[in-house]
Amino acid sequence: MSIEKERREPDDGRSTRAAQLRTERRRELLDVALAVFAQRGYHQTRISDIIEAAQVARGTFYLYFESKHAIFAALLDDVLARIRSAVVGVELGAGAPSLRAQIHGTLVRLLSLVREEPALSRLVLREAVGLDPAIDEKLAGFYDELHRWLTDALLNGQSLGLLRRFDPTLVAWTILGAVERSMRLLLERPRSFSVDAMADALLDAHLFGLLSGAATD
Amino acid sequence: MSIEKERREPDDGRSTRAAQLRTERRRELLDVALAVFAQRGYHQTRISDIIEAAQVARGTFYLYFESKHAIFAALLDDVLARIRSAVVGVELGAGAPSLRAQIHGTLVRLLSLVREEPALSRLVLREAVGLDPAIDEKLAGFYDELHRWLTDALLNGQSLGLLRRFDPTLVAWTILGAVERSMRLLLERPRSFSVDAMADALLDAHLFGLLSGAATD
Amino acid sequence: MSIEKERREPDDGRSTRAAQLRTERRRELLDVALAVFAQRGYHQTRISDIIEAAQVARGTFYLYFESKHAIFAALLDDVLARIRSAVVGVELGAGAPSLRAQIHGTLVRLLSLVREEPALSRLVLREAVGLDPAIDEKLAGFYDELHRWLTDALLNGQSLGLLRRFDPTLVAWTILGAVERSMRLLLERPRSFSVDAMADALLDAHLFGLLSGAATD
Amino acid sequence: MSIEKERREPDDGRSTRAAQLRTERRRELLDVALAVFAQRGYHQTRISDIIEAAQVARGTFYLYFESKHAIFAALLDDVLARIRSAVVGVELGAGAPSLRAQIHGTLVRLLSLVREEPALSRLVLREAVGLDPAIDEKLAGFYDELHRWLTDALLNGQSLGLLRRFDPTLVAWTILGAVERSMRLLLERPRSFSVDAMADALLDAHLFGLLSGAATD
DNA sequence: AATGAATGAGTATTCATTCAT
């Protein structure tokens, strides 16, 4: 009992290096697990699949993650953070790019994420759905977040006179669904459309509506 | 699945009665399974849950369905059929109700289905997602079907001059996503919006767009 | 739902036979488990050992017992009941056999149990000790019961004037320990003593004491 | 176990100091392990429990003990030695305290050990029972030792004419059991009896027997 | 000597499905 008081936590290279190795291995496990989850789905994935792919002993896995569920949750957190960072940054200040250009940019970032990281995307759009109350809540919270952001943007546009009167809450959900389905589409048929075309279509449809100018009904 | 359909029985009264009983029991199993699947989710549901709720012996279950997977698939087929029948019937002929009224009606039927049959809806919108390649394909096929129907409607509208120029394929996916998300919203927060308001919001946003009349960008 | 109301619980031969089979199989599992637990000890025993010895599938085991712990507890209950029934029946009424003869009989029954059922005995005397708080409590309760019984007997003897003054509580524990150790001895070295000699030695030592008549200190 | 004892180190100051540190740390591990084993039991105790409590790295543990089993065995050896030293010292020479006083003293020493070192006592009386063939043998050997000592004492008493005729082997086991159970009693209900009263009760019962003077049967 | 990350054998329990009655 008295001995350990003399022990000093070395903040030297050794522990720094150890922490780094730890982070790396955790990262590797996450990467491997992502690939396996995306390919086989959560339930078809066995811990064995992950540790075999990661070339790691069974016990090692549990050194880094408490459970199969935990690594999936961590993975999901990663993706959601990525999506968040693809969304933030729309600014409606003077001198900023036009509203339309900015939204277009956001859409392109989102859709590109799907194209570049299909595994990550598959996680949010497919594997995480209906998995678990805890996961469901995380996902619901995330969509709420996006929805809040979008609602604010719409409100902003309305108060600036750019957008007309409508229920921003409902419309925000509508747009979210449209984007979500576009992402899903890109995930399932990556070759069918260009990211740019999709972003344009989304924007045009929502900004200008579908009626021909002559239409009255 | 196909096995039962191909089986033929002599058409006397006895087998008619038997067939009827068979159909009833099958129906009851489906109803019970729907409730359980919707409440607990596919993976958390054990055959025991179903047969206990249905007051049926274990072996009896397998007399009516080949497997847990099979009863889920049958259930899914049921829902998809229900949704189909909520969608079909939009006619763009002369003397028919206005395009807008018809689409509004379709949307109301869809959203009402969610409200009245939350269990069924939950099955398509949550439980079936990412379950299984076979299920995925069934679901994808269904969405393709809806998409094709919607694309046709849009093309129709364009050829009638009611709708302006845009890529009907992309826009159809967009609209589908918007509807889907609206249904999901109604499923998760049934009290938050009226079916009618949602249908209106969906229509307005897509028909007229969000820009204020004065907006140029 | 309406169908099953018509089903009747048949109290005929079929379910009677089923219940009997069930009891038999449970019994067999208990017997086999007893042998294995006694030979290898609780912790070294794997469920596989039991089901292999019982020629039964893994799932079948769990049809009859909730867990490894549960079957051990059931087994322990069995033994304790056996020991109880070896102890009860000491009567101090008029016309009854002499106190000494009766106690001798009880001791013989107890020690014979060890000789005839070494596996059962090993369970109480060795395997169950320190296994688990729940088991510990069961065991402690049982010893308390024996102790209460013995204390009563001693009090009885005192009030009849057969026994001299002493603290019956303490002495009862003392005697219990002597018997327990005798049983353990018989378990470990079955050939070393006859049941009868042990019962005699226990009785003599406790009734008459060890001092020689001449002893004053 | 024996390995460490045979290892020799050059006797200069450095290694003396080192050896001392080594002994200290070993001692600390033993103390900590004792506490943990006594509280949680052998099987519920994980090496992690010990090293966390001892504030020592995992590998360090194995520098001092070959295995979990080994540290338990070492601990058990400690207790057994303590008990031995509480027992030895009964001398039946002339001028020595009376036989009764000496035995009383031995009993008090034994029972006090239980009171003062409940953790150690729990180890012998509960945790070690039925643990392992190796441990069992160690325990059996120890009881044999006690038994031999007690048998000798009884024989001695008989040859001195202090004790009457009886089978000393059997009676020695009997007494051992009585003492053992008294210790267990004190362990489980430390408040229920005084050490002195227990020693007295044990002695009185065994020396004078339980029959009233008038008793003939 | 000390550390603690890595190892991997070990195992209780679940549950979809079968089949004898």
Next chain:
DNA sequence: GATGAATGAATACTCATTCAT
């Protein structure tokens, strides 16, 4: 057709021990 006892493959997680640093 109905039953439900029996089956056994499947798998997440634990923890004593090792060993490179």
